Amino acid sequence: MTLIDEHAHAWTPGEARARFRSGVSGATAGTAAGHTQANLISVPADWAYDMLLFCQRNPKPCPVLDVTDAGSWTTPLAADADLRTDLPRYRVWEHGELVAEPTDVADVWRDDLVSFLIGCSFTFEWALTGAGVPMRHIEQGRNVSMYVTSRRCRPAGRLRGPMVVSMRPVPPEQLAAAIRESSLLPAVHGSPVHCGDPSGLGIADLSRPDFGDPVDAEPGDIPVFWACGVTPQAAVMASRPPFAITHAPGQMFVTDARDEQYRVA
Amino acid sequence: MTLIDEHAHAWTPGEARARFRSGVSGATAGTAAGHTQANLISVPADWAYDMLLFCQRNPKPCPVLDVTDAGSWTTPLAADADLRTDLPRYRVWEHGELVAEPTDVADVWRDDLVSFLIGCSFTFEWALTGAGVPMRHIEQGRNVSMYVTSRRCRPAGRLRGPMVVSMRPVPPEQLAAAIRESSLLPAVHGSPVHCGDPSGLGIADLSRPDFGDPVDAEPGDIPVFWACGVTPQAAVMASRPPFAITHAPGQMFVTDARDEQYRVA
Known part of the structure; x- marks a missing residue:
């Protein structure tokens, strides 16, 4: 898979998300330079505590940047974003099996999904x-x-x-x-x-x-x-929750946050 | 309240915990120098997801060092410790009201308690x-x-x-x-x-x-x-879960972990 566009580094985060919403897909390395990208994993609320604890216990692969309320597709990390449509490509999982790789997941969204946005290298x-x-x-x-x-x-x-x-x-x-x-x-x-x-x-x-x-x-x-933030995806494959949605590897959620804000000193 | 003992800085973490287990209490600033101290908050499993999410959303006051499985009083941060007895003093809360400040909580422990160990300044x-x-x-x-x-x-x-x-x-x-x-x-x-x-x-x-x-x-x-890691205690006072146990402010859990291991660079 190639990078999305040779000019993608100069896109704003909002421009990037608008393109992905319209169906553009590809690897986001370098896209919207200086803005934080995130891994997505959405699981039913019944699995949310296990996932949050898994992240807490494995902070290097799973640094949590935000957790939504159940059913919500919005995040303070990108005020106008819709997590169901604004990633380049998703993976849909049932019982640990990959069942689809669509460019949006509005049609399979569930009201009980809790979404985790996880830091990306x-x-x-x-x-x-x-x-x-x-x-x-x-x-x-x-x-x-x-x-x-x-x-x-x-x-x-x-x-x-x-x-x-x-x-x-x-x-x-x-x-x-x-x-x-x-x-x-x-x-x-x-x-x-x-x-x-x-x-x-x-x-x-x-x-x-x-x-x-x-x-x-x-x-x-x-x-x-x-x-790597694909680790929760590997946990889904190994642990087989009944349903999950993730980003496709390398095709991340582009936030409005700036990378510098995560620097400790 | 004064510090526990003028020689407490030279105690090993195990020595400190043994003294606290035998009923010694007092502020632990400087105790077992170089070893990590932690705030304790134990809540019923029904409240554990809210607490873990509260910590994730407020990482500066509530940096999570460990979360136990429900009912467990052990932690990898101090292999031989018993969280029910090894702190100098505890606070027991019912519906947000402070009901006791004992030096151990073995008699009020519950099988559904999930314990959070939170970083301490x-x-x-x-x-x-x-x-x-x-x-x-x-x-x-x-x-x-x-x-x-x-x-x-x-x-x-x-x-x-x-x-x-x-x-x-x-x-x-x-x-x-x-x-x-x-x-x-x-x-x-x-x-x-x-x-x-x-x-x-x-x-x-x-x-x-x-x-x-x-x-x-x-x-x-x-x-x-x-x-400050007393923040979850203030949340207990404001939010009134039916039951909670915390450390008494300044009277911390002394772990075997070394402070240096939390340094990022």
Whole structure:
């Protein structure tokens, strides 16, 4: 899958959401530069406590930016947005099985859905870019590479599953900046969970990501792994709640919030 | 109320908990130096989602360090601890009214209680001390001053209430260090919510705190206000759940965790 549009970085968040509402889809890495992107997971109210506790117990993959009231499709993170239509593409799940990947979910929405907006690593890419760290996937016009790992999340109620990570190849001379800058953004995954040998996370082959696109590394690049907001989606696959809606990996909700506001210092 | 013991800073967390279990009580500022202290709030499982959502929506006063399963009195933050006996003093609440302040709660424990351990500003005092910021209340052998403010928390379900803050007088030349060091500890309240004129938070008289002790400032000191983990207790008073147990203000749960682990960089 390619990025949505070569000019997407200059869109305002509202322009981006309007395009997605009209049916445009694609990976949002770099879209509406400087504005916070979020993962979406909507579950029936009966599962909301388990999901919120799962997020609290696994804050690196699941940093919660907002939780809606049951049935609501609005969020203070984007005043005029409709969570049912304003993402590029969704995934609809029944009993842990993917049943559809539509560009809006108004027709399958339920009054008992509680929606979780979870921090996305696209949010710290501005900080890494500003510190001189190249973003290989954006340079190559691709979605970031994501992998299911052998690390288990701490379970919560009925929810369990593996941690999912995103990977960016980083030149050794920029490794310190990449770690430092992402550490200052704990609300959007924070510091990496692993650097170097992918087998440490049970990843056999970097060229075959579980989600997103393969990304070409330059000679000498070190693979750096950050906890990823697709993790709740993996928990849905593993734990099989009767119904759930998520974003499609890499096709995020673009908020009006500014990335800087999540920086701790 | 005075601090527990002039040698309490040198106790191990296990020694501190053993003393509290045997009935010793008092303010724990400075106890088991370098180890993380936590606020306790236990509510019936029926109220747990509202409380967890309240914490998520108000992360500065209510940073969650751990949530137990219903009925459990154990936590990974202190492997051998019993949450029913190991705090210096508790408060027991019925319908928002304080009904008892015992030194253990084993006799009123319920199988449906979910316990929240919430970060405490005592945790960043080591970092401030290390950066040269004087801790006036510890020097004076007193509990920190805490105030109910005019700022409202964002409600969640049936829970609402004011933000509570702790205040430390800081010399102007140490203000930058106090802000910088606490900012790097967002899991334990993070940066101050206000500095200077207390009327900005609706506080009429610094010498009359709502919880804890008055603390003497030195000439020129600036009052610096951090969000406080007594906030959920104020929400209990305002929202009147049928039953709740909390710590007594300033008499915290001493964990085995080390303060450094909550530092982001």
